[in-house]
Amino acid sequence: MKNLKNLLSKPWQPTPSWFVLAWSLVSLVGFLDATYLTIQHYTGGNVNCNLFSGCEKVLASPYAIIWGVPLALVGVAFYLLMLLLMVLHWEHGVRWALLLGILGSVGAWVFSLVMIYLQLMVIESLCQYCLLSALTATTLFILSLVWLRRQTVAE
């Protein structure tokens, strides 16, 4: 809690450029993945499920749509936001942009865990595109941890 307070009030260690690059690239991968699924969702195209059979089952399950919005589209918005927030932070030095990105990455990681649980236990099929998204979300989460650690260790 004290660390968090310090984080908000004290000046930060400069964000290293490799961090910005990694974060942006991972967000971009997640964005492309989600975009592909969104296009397939709306055009009704056949998703290429060559890694695990039954990935269509995941994409056609009730869990693929939340309040009438396909999850893939939520993914597009999320990864786009993650990318733009990082650019906003890096180019304009906006602090809340990075904090929001970190908060988002934690949320997305927890959400991904729930989705993997659903795939394994409820739908009993895996979808490679969804797993890729879980991987990018996890990477963003790890990057967030690394960043937070840099800030607290330096104090």
Added chain:
Amino acid sequence: MNNENSSEDLTIKEQRELQRQEKQARAEERARSQGARRWLVWFGVALVIVGGVWGMTKLAKQQPTVVTGEPIPAVSASDRTNGATNAKVTLIEYSDFQCPACGAYYPILKKLNEELGGKVMFVYRYFPLRGIHQNAQISAQAGEAAGLQGKFWQMHDILFDNQAVWSDLPNAQDTFVKYATNLGLDVERFERDMDSDAVKNKIENDYQAGIKSGINSTPSFFLNGEKITGPQSYEEFKKLIEQALATNA
């Protein structure tokens, strides 16, 4: 370090002023180049995003066309057939029990079978559009499981007759078991078969063969191996089949 020097003399004051001005000029210059850089970065990001979306659209569209061309497999013993055996004309349908268009063609095909069943063989192959129909796969499994007890076509009819009933059910499987009971099937075996790998593989094989032949929608009809674009009416369909009968007589 930060101690203010109270006894400044003029030269130091002048030097400081000079330094301040230089610093300001540098800052302005930096701000100018930074502004240009920022503009470039945002432009680059926008470009990558637009390019990415464009690329994904291309990729999504590409798939069906990449795999077209292979002829559909010939009718084999594992196929679900109806009508004449050893017929001169074969009509193969790639279909999905949950697809509304397939449901619309169902009465047409039924009528065709009644009239021309003596001369034409009708084949049903599974092409479940799992990406858009949540019960496509399980309904195909129900059809095939009924087929293993010799009642594929009866189940086929029930599934299409009741398409609207089960399409949106979260547990359509229970409904299919009821249909099986009504058909007098061995329900225990039906349930076991419906979930068996053999049945799932059969459906998957049909589906993959369809993909290889470039099928991307249902129903897709093949008259003696040639793809025909969906005839709009019973009459049109009948004419096509009669033409095929005439040329293969």
